[in-house]
Amino acid sequence: MRDSGNAIAIHNLCKSYKTLEALKNVTFTVKRGDFFGFLGPNGAGKTTTINVITGLSNYNSGEVRIFGHDVTRDYRQARQLIGLCTQEFNFDPFLSIFQMLVYQAGYFGIPANEAGQKARELLKRFSLLDKQHEKYRALSGGMKKRLLLCRALIHDPEILILDEPTSGCDLELKFLIWDQLALLNKEGKTIFLTTHYMEEAEKLSKTIGIINHGHIVKMGAKEDILRDKSLQDVFLEVTGIE
Ligand SMILES: Nc1ncnc2c1ncn2[C@@H]1O[C@H](COP(=O)(O)OP(=O)(O)O)[C@@H](O)[C@H]1O
Ligand SMILES: [Mg+2]
Numbered sequence: 001m002r003d004s005g006n007a008i009a010i011h012n013l014c015k016s017y018k019t020l021e022a023l024k025n026v027t028f029t030v031k032r033g034d035f036f037g038f039l040g041p042n043g044a045g046k047t048t049t050i051n052v053i054t055g056l057s058n059y060n061s062g063e064v065r066i067f068g069h070d071v072t073r074d075y076r077q078a079r080q081l082i083g084l085c086t087q088e089f090n091f092d093p094f095l096s097i098f099q100m101l102v103y104q105a106g107y108f109g110i111p112a113n114e115a116g117q118k119a120r121e122l123l124k125r126f127s128l129l130d131k132q133h134e135k136y137r138a139l140s141g142g143m144k145k146r147l148l149l150c151r152a153l154i155h156d157p158e159i160l161i162l163d164e165p166t167s168g169c170d171l172e173l174k175f176l177i178w179d180q181l182a183l184l185n186k187e188g189k190t191i192f193l194t195t196h197y198m199e200e201a202e203k204l205s206k207t208i209g210i211i212n213h214g215h216i217v218k219m220g221a222k223e224d225i226l227r228d229k230s231l232q233d234v235f236l237e238v239t240g241i242e
Contacts (some may be wrong), residue, residue: 006054006065007032007081007159007190013062015048022048024214026062030192030207032158033140035185037205038194039223045214046194047087050163053192054084066160080108083152085162089144091136097147098123098132101154108155113155121149126180142173149180166200178204202226 005135008030023045040046051057052064055075064071066078092100098119104114123129126146130138139147145165152160162181166174181204185191195201201208201222208225210217218225227240 002233005032006030007034007067008036009063009065010049010053011063013052013059013064015045015052015057015059022214023052023059025212026211026216028045028209028216028219030190031186032067032190033188035181035191035204035206037201037208038192038211039196039198039201039208040194040211041196042209044196046211047163048214049196050084050161050213054082054161055079072111073102080155081158083155083157083160085148085152085160085165087163087167089136089148090143091147091151092239093135093137095135096133097128097139097150101138101150104151105154110155117123118154118156119150122153126150130136142169145169145173149177153184157189159192160184161192163194164196165193166195 006029010029011027013023013026014021026045026049038046038049048057050122052059053066053071055071055078066081069078069081071078092103097102098116101119101122102112102115105118106112110118120129120132123132126149128146128150131143135215136144136147149165152162160181163183166177169177178200181193193200193204205222207220208222209219210225218228220228
């Protein structure tokens with residue numbers, strides 16, 4: 001298994017939507033156990049990168065491996081290692097949130113009794129256990145966000161990928177999500193988080209990658225990224241577009 005020390009290895013990834021080049025020779029790795037902040041303004045290519053990593057989107061050229069598994073050739077093995085917390089809510093409206101979690105676990109081959117136990121554990125962790133028999137419509141916006149996290153974690157993935165997890169959150173929810181992500185990383189999960197908030201990348205990440213117009217602008221340890229004075233222009237440009 002090549003690259004198995006890296007949780008995520010992306011090499012020369014190019015992806016176009018018709019004539020728009022959304023990703024231009026994107027190359028970087030995320031080490032096992034890292035907390036990687038993928039920072040960039042709207043339209044930079046963050047979600048497109050996530051879609052390729054999780055097999056939701058095809059790509060023109062390049063290579064993406066998850067612990068050595070190619071996301072196209074070894075799709076199932078690669079996908080099994082990832083928990084995805086999407087930006088948008090896409091829950092089945094007819095299931096209770098407990099059933100929804102058990103069904104989700106089923107996609108990863110987890111038997112229902114084991115999944116049920118894990119679902120209750122996660123619902124408790126995210127203060128949703130008293131809502132387990134409700135349909136997702138009955139949840140507040142903040143509860144839906146926390147449910148997205150439960151769903152991403154139901155098969156106990158090695159890597160947790162989150163697409164702008166705190167955009168649109170109030171302060172209390174933002175801090176709760178930040179605390180949980182820090183804890184999950186301490187527990188050993190590799191975290192890949194996209195954000196357009198410098199503050200969020202600065203607060204949580206060990207490693208920061210900056211993307212703009214489909215290009216990787218900078219990549220490195222957080223301390224180095226923050227110390228690099230030449231980056232002030234990059235930050236200005238990145239946040240200026242926002
Ligand atoms: N399905 C799509 N069809 C056409 N263009 C798209 C599609 N998805 C994204 N794009 C374009 O690709 C670029 C990168 O988008 P995206 O990856 O969503 O950026 P980010 O998540 O960083 O905001 C943007 O210019 C966006 O308009
Ligand atoms: Mg996006």
